[in-house]
Amino acid sequence: MTMLLDIIGGLLLVAGTAFLLFGGLGLVRMPDVFNRIQAGTKATTLGTLLTLAGATCLQPAWGVKLLLIGLFLLFTNPLSSQVLARAAHRSGAGKSEKTSIDRLEEDQRKKP
Amino acid sequence: METSDKAESGAHNQVILFTTLFLFWIMLNGTLAADTLLIGALASLSIALLLPNGLSFFTELQDTPQALVAGVRYYGYFFKELVRSNIKLTAIVLTRDLPIQPGIVKVRTKLKSRMGRLMLANSITLTPGTLTVELDGEWLYVHWVTVESTDIDAATAKIVSGFERYLEVMYG
Numbered sequence: 001m002t003m004l005l006d007i008i009g010g011l012l013l014v015a016g017t018a019f020l021l022f023g024g025l026g027l028v029r030m031p032d033v034f035n036r037i038q039a040g041t042k043a044t045t046l047g048t049l050l051t052l053a054g055a056t057c058l059q060p061a062w063g064v065k066l067l068l069i070g071l072f073l074l075f076t077n078p079l080s081s082q083v084l085a086r087a088a089h090r091s092g093a094g095k096s097e098k099t100s101i102d103r104l105e106e107d108q109r110k111k112p
Numbered sequence: 113m114e115t116s117d118k119a120e121s122g123a124h125n126q127v128i129l130f131t132t133l134f135l136f137w138i139m140l141n142g143t144l145a146a147d148t149l150l151i152g153a154l155a156s157l158s159i160a161l162l163l164p165n166g167l168s169f170f171t172e173l174q175d176t177p178q179a180l181v182a183g184v185r186y187y188g189y190f191f192k193e194l195v196r197s198n199i200k201l202t203a204i205v206l207t208r209d210l211p212i213q214p215g216i217v218k219v220r221t222k223l224k225s226r227m228g229r230l231m232l233a234n235s236i237t238l239t240p241g242t243l244t245v246e247l248d249g250e251w252l253y254v255h256w257v258t259v260e261s262t263d264i265d266a267a268t269a270k271i272v273s274g275f276e277r278y279l280e281v282m283y284g
């Protein structure tokens with residue numbers, strides 16, 4: 001039983017770190033701040049959740065605390081990304097040349 | 113009349129916020145020792161008093177059985193979308209010519225409650241290729257890595273509707 005949990009835990013840890021790695025790669029490869037935030041948020045959320053789940057399998061006694069950390073992350077991670085994105089947009093951060101449309105900027109121009 | 117209603121809902125919010133924080137504290141400590149409880153109660157109380165408009169997970173949550181069922185199904189759907197989102201993003205990042213076509217689109221939500229809108233904005237941020245940039249009343253501005261539609265209704269159907277049908281029952 002412990003053996004099985006160890007294996008599952010190990011696999012979850014590897015999967016979690018893999019997503020974190022791809023998220024990091026996304027940060028480097030994406031062309032502008034908004035796309036970078038996109039890459040950062042999603043990968044860190046799932047990556048960290050999987051890592052926490054893996055840790056729970058290896059140390060079941062920590063389960064409740066790790067679950068709380070996961071919940072906390074689930075709420076704060078997207079929120080901080082949104083605030084960053086909004087601040088970037090308000091301060092006129094550069095957008096990739098590939099950007100096809102920006103409704104927010106259009107609407108802000110309409111307002112006096 | 114209206115101001116007293118408002119004050120009442122503020123106090124109600126504070127009670128909910130206090131309870132949530134206090135429960136969180138107890139679970140985090142894993143003990144019911146008197147000194148731990150006292151410190152937790154004091155800290156939770158000060159935070160709740162300082163933030164009369166503070167939102168917590170249970171704020172505005174409907175107390176119907178349907179809301180509970182919708183909550184469970186919401187999380188099922190949410191985790192499915194989160195995994196899908198990561199796989200999609202990994203595929204984009206690992207493709208040589210970075211197949212993105214970003215843009216910011218405007219969508220509309222039917223949700224009225226603050227907590228419902230907050231949860232919706234969070235959910236959108238964690239799902240495939242979308243990131244909430246600005247919230248303005250019922251309007252949400254969403255950054256989309258691969259813009260599939262610039263039309264408000266079509267974009268709403270693609271981005272918002274999946275979560276909205278659960279959140280509507282949970283928070284209204």
